[in-house]
Amino acid sequence: MADLQALKGRFTELYGSENAEPIHVFHAPGRVNLIGEHTDYNGGYVFPAALTFGTTMLIRKREDEQVGFASTNFPLHKHISINNIAFDPADDWMNYPKGIIHEIQKKGLSVGGYDILYSGAIPNGSGLSSSASIEVVTAYGLLTMEGHPADKVQIALMSQKAENEFMGVKCGIMDQFAVAMGKKDHAILLMCDTLEYKHVPFESGAYKLVIGNTNKKRGLVDSAYNERRSQCEQAVKDLQQQFPELTLLGQLNLEQFNAYQHLIPDETVRKRARHVVEEIDRVLQSMKVLEKGDLEAFGQLMIGSHNSLRDLYEVTCLELDVMVEEALKIPGVLGSRMTGAGFGGCTVSLVHEDSVETFIEQVGRVYKEKTGLTADFYVCDIGNGVEQVTEA
Ligand code: GLA
DSSP: OOOHHHHHHHHHHHHOSOOOSOOEEEEEEEEEEOSOOSOGGGTOEEOEEEEEEEEEEEEEEOSSSEEEEEESSOSOOEEEETTOOOOOGGGGGGHHHHHHHHHHHHTTOOOOOEEEEEEEOSOTTSSSOHHHHHHHHHHHHHHHHHTOOOOHHHHHHHHHHIIIIISOOOOOSHHHHHHHHOBTTEEEEEETTTOOEEEEEOOOTTEEEEEEEOOOOOOSHHHHHHHHHHHHHHHHHHHTTTOTTOOSGGGSOHHHHHHHGGGOOOHHHHHHHHHHHHHHHHHHHHHHHHHTTOHHHHHHHHHHHHHHHHHTSOOOOHHHHHHHHHHTTSTTEEEEEEESSOSSSEEEEEEEGGGHHHHHHHHHHHHHHHHSOOOEEEEEOBOOOSEEOOOO
C-alpha cells in the first residue's frame, strides 16, 4: 500500500485544502492467475488470486458536477463534467474511470462531483490487471460514496462491461472478479459461466509464488486476443453438428471433445479448442492435487498449461518461453507458466523459499543475455479484493 500521508499531501497540493469534506481511501489489488488461462470467455474455470499491491484511490466530494482525475503515475490531470462522459482517446487512462461512471449512470444511479487521485503500484501492461484494478476501485469507491449498494460481484460485472463496451476490449470476467472478490491467502476457483466460486486456501508452505515480469511491451494484444475468441466461437459452431445446444467450449468435457474434435475442419481452430478443453481439465485436476497438498503435481499442471499456451493456443512469445525455461532449470522450482493474456507480461513460478534468491539472480541474468531485456521479480503474497482503507 502506498504511503497514505504522502498521497494526502499530493491530493491537497492538486486540489487544495479549502474543501472541508473528508478524503476517503479505497484500494483494489492486481491479480495473478495461477492456472486456467483463456478459459474465462469460454465459460470454463479459472484460478486467480489477488495480489497485495494494486491501485489506491483518494476521493473527496465536491459541490459541483465536475470529476477531477489525477494519478501519481501519469502527468495528465483534468476535470470532466459528469454530464458529459464519453470515450476520448486524448483522455488516455482516464477513460477507465470514465467508463465506470458511464456504467453507473446507465443503471440510473446518481454520481456527484468528486476530486480523485489514483496511485498505481501495478506496472502497466504487465498482465497483472492494472486496468481491472482501476475500474474496480473506482466502481467500489463511487458507489460507496454515493450510498448505493456496492455488491462486489455486481461491481466485477459492471467493470467488465465498461472494459468491453467503453474501452472496446473483449476481455472475460476473470480479472475484474479476482480484483473485486480476492481474499487474503486464498485463490478463487471461479466457474466463469455461472459465476459460482469458492475461496480455496492457497497453502504453499515453504514454496513462494514468484512473478517474473518480462517487461516485454505487449504489441497487438487486443487483436490477437479477439482472434482467439473468434476461433473458439468457430469451434463451437463446428461442434454444434453433434451438440446442437452447445454455446461455449467450457460445456464440453475432455472425453466428448476427443470423440468429436474431427468435426472441426480447421487445424488451428482445433488446436485452440483443445487448449481450452484441456486447460479447464487442468484446473479441475489442480483442485484435486491441491486438496491433497501435492504441490509437485500442481507444478506439473502449471508446466502443462504453459506448454499448451505455447504450442496450441500460441499466445506466448520468446520472452515468456525463455523465462519459463530458465525458471525450470533452478532446483526447487516446482512449476512455472505465463499468466494473463500472454504475448508478453508476466510469468508465475512456484519456488522453494531457499531457492528464491538464486532464482531471481539466475533467471534474471540468463533472461537478459537471451532477450536483451531486464526482468523484474516480485515474491508475492495473496491479498484481499477491493476494500475501503480505514486509517489506524
Ligand atoms: C486477460 C483477460 C481475461 C482472460 C485472460 C486470459 O487477462 O482480461 O479476461 O481472458 O486474459 O486468461
